[in-house]
Amino acid sequence: MSTEAETVARAAAKLAAELPLATVMIAARHIESSVDLLVAEARMVELPHPHYRQYIASFLEICRRAIPPLAPEAVALALLTAAHSEQAHRHEQSVELVWTGPEAEGVPFRRTAQAILQVLDSAQERITLVSYAVYRIPHVCDALVRAARRSVRINVIVETPDRIEGQGEYSTLRALGDEVASCAAVYFWPQENRRRSDAGKVGILHVKCVVADGRWLFLSSANFTEHAFDINMELGILVTGEMLPTQVEAHFDRLIATGVLARL
Secondary structure, rough: HHHHHHHHHHHHHHHHOOHHHHHHHHHHHHHHHOHHHHHHHHHHOOOOOOOHHHHHHHHHHHOOOOOOOOOOOOOOHHHHHHHHHHHHHHHHEEEEEEOOOOOOOOOOOOOOHHHHHHHHHHHOOOOEEEEEEOOOHHHHHHHHHHHHHOOOEEEEEEOOOOOOEEOOOHHHHHHHHHHHHHHEEEEOOOHHHHOOOOOOOHHHHOOOOEEOOOOOEEEEEEEEEEEHHHHOOOEEEHHHHHHHHHHHHHHHHHHHOOOOOOEE
């Protein structure tokens, strides 16, 4: 394989990793049905996002510089091959254990705060953060603000904006901080939407997780609090791969869409 062919192959793989599969498939169809790559680039105006169009334009520029020139059909085939390979890779799933607490020699675990920050800092499109308690987590709040500055859409789902009677004595919004509250959509579970026990006790939102881009899922016993990150004994998992993260993300999106969760 020539050096130029390798360059095109690498560019196709990079593009497939950066764009959603559906967008890559549309681009490949436009390229294959065009008489040349300049015409193909002009047809990308139909794509919804300018940065997607820019990524594809850069890829087509690399292809146009190839000697001998590449036919649109060959470019489309390279892009489709890369896209399907990337899709298979995304569906592969890995699971790591995440821990806060006493260390045991010979049993290495990821630290809770480290895993959460990895998920937040990896996000490029969307984050869903869910926790019963949120308190004194400046590193997490800073990571959420950084994500917002990357134009990541952020949903934060909490037990309640203020304390439930007899349970806790702080405001979640104050704990998140003004910057996070201003750059995230914050949701809670209204008490009128909850089931109650026979004794009249209301259910609580006890989930603790972070999902990013339908790709990463952190799920743990740990609340988003200073103690849970530093001094408690907490166990969780960090899942990489599309199946479980996508399911969790879609579930919370549905709870928001149907009004089970309400926006503050």
